[in-house]
Amino acid sequence: MIHSTLRTTALATALLSGLTACSSGSDSAQTVYDYPAVGAYAGSDFQGSPGSNAFRMAVVGTREYWLLHGNYTNSGFVLRGFTTGADVSPYPYSYTTGINFGAPTTSAVNLSTRYDSYTGTLSGSMTTASPVFTLAFNGVYYTPSGLTVSAVAGQWPLLVDLNGRAVSMNVAAGGGFSATTEANCVFTGSFTNSASVTGLLLISIDDFRFCLGSANFYSGVVFLERTAGAVPQQQILIAANNAARNAGVGLSGVR
16 A cells, blocks of 8 residues: 555654755754655656656665656556666765666666655656656655565466566465466566565566576566555566666566
8 A cells, every 4th residue: 555654654764774864844844855765665646758657666775776667557557667776876866877678768867866754755857868758756655565475476377578578477485486478488586575675575587598588687676566446456566687787677467
């Protein structure tokens, strides 16, 4: 469930992280801008990329950023692209350099974010290098539902990659999985819990050489959620890349 405000949690997170905050305004309308705290963020305000109207973002471990964007449909959140990079910023803004895979274009990017640790809200923008797209987003701190690896276990009969190709996946109770693409390419890997972000899962994908022509291993993040509606479904969003960050894979689907 996405919370509109988690003021106490977000502020405590920032303080425990040893971050120096600056404030403005009265006590009743305090604004405390900080680095985005390690955690997960979500929003339905994403502008600038055709077809994308929502995002999920994770700040993990040593301030590595994963920004997943796509659009809501009747069958859940469809992932259209993602950006990953590392923090290189001065206070009070967070600036990162990285790469975007998928929509609107696969390109080097600059990502800037601004986090209000009083309200738990996040705003930012991303600019791709070539061709140039500027994407803006706003969201809130939230907790995904992947509290244990067992939450992802079982059959995922229809996942879709960034190019619209089908992938099926079977996940064991311990997190190991085997997946098959529509071209009958099989790859394996495992899910684990994030040590730094509650509710976030991590993924490692074994050698993709037979599927993507790349001999590198992939790693990334996984958002597990429940969709809204009369009959909620379990939804998964996966973003992963290789160590060189020159190849990536994104998957999304519901069950």
